Amino acid sequence: MSRVRTVLGDIPPGELGVCDAHDHLFLSSPQFPGQELDDAVAARAELEAFRAAGGAAVVQWTPYGMGRRAADLAELSRTTGVTVVCATGLHQAAHYAPELLDAVRGRLAELFVSELTDGIGRTGVRAGLIKVAGGFHTLDAHARWTMTAAAEASHATSAPIAVHLEMGTGALDVLDLLCGELGVPGDRVILGHLNRSPDPVTHREAAGSGCWLAFDGPSRAHHATDWRMPNALRELAQAGFGDRLLLGCDTVLAAARSVDGGPGMPYLLRRARPRLVAELGEELVERILTGHPGRAFAADWR
Structure with a gap:
């Protein structure tokens, strides 16, 4: 039976409720000095704000080695009542010290499988997805290495693989590799x-x-997102792909949190949802927020 693997255990897909399908409560990287998401109090406030806006679940895509704080995720889920799903995986090489990458070379798929099945360290929390990343219009050797390990781990466990597309590019190259060469079901x-x-x-x-297809994150200065997203989703729905869509906020930096003056997690429901309802209709938007995440992140765990 398919279940969603949350930080508090496996649940039926239908129990997720309104879900932010891509976000971060904790994240640190040398690429974002001084903007780390490392404050548990702020993380709790953000989850509470999301819940007050009508949210029920958050999928954190922060992978291995980027400060995901699995034990804190479990406690936050218990205290706020928001379901949280945690990731294993590996981001682009630029987000890691070389010695960390050297330490997992040769055992990456094994690491992913262990975190999906046995748990993350001694936290007792099991990851519910594998996060990997491509490059800008390309797949470098690091991306191919991590995606090959992710495919192996997915075949072993049935776990979903979530892919960061750099600036939204390289989607077809990723699918050629994962679904074509490596045999991961679409x-x-x-x-x-x-x-x-x-x-x-x-x-x-x-x-x-x-x-x-995840449309995740409010507009940034160099991204054509909010104003084009309704049209993109409508075109996909009209082409018969309305049942493949996900929405998220992707709060990566501390300043982006709603509790610190940014749009944060509530933006998905406070601003994005009404605009999408006006373009797509209430029924489809509710399916995207409540039905699709359960299907996307559920697995017949092995």
């Missing part, structure tokens, strides 16, 4: 950040693989 792959490269031809071709 419905086990979630492509993130497609809103950052609103190319309808690529979107439709990617959707044809059976993968999930």
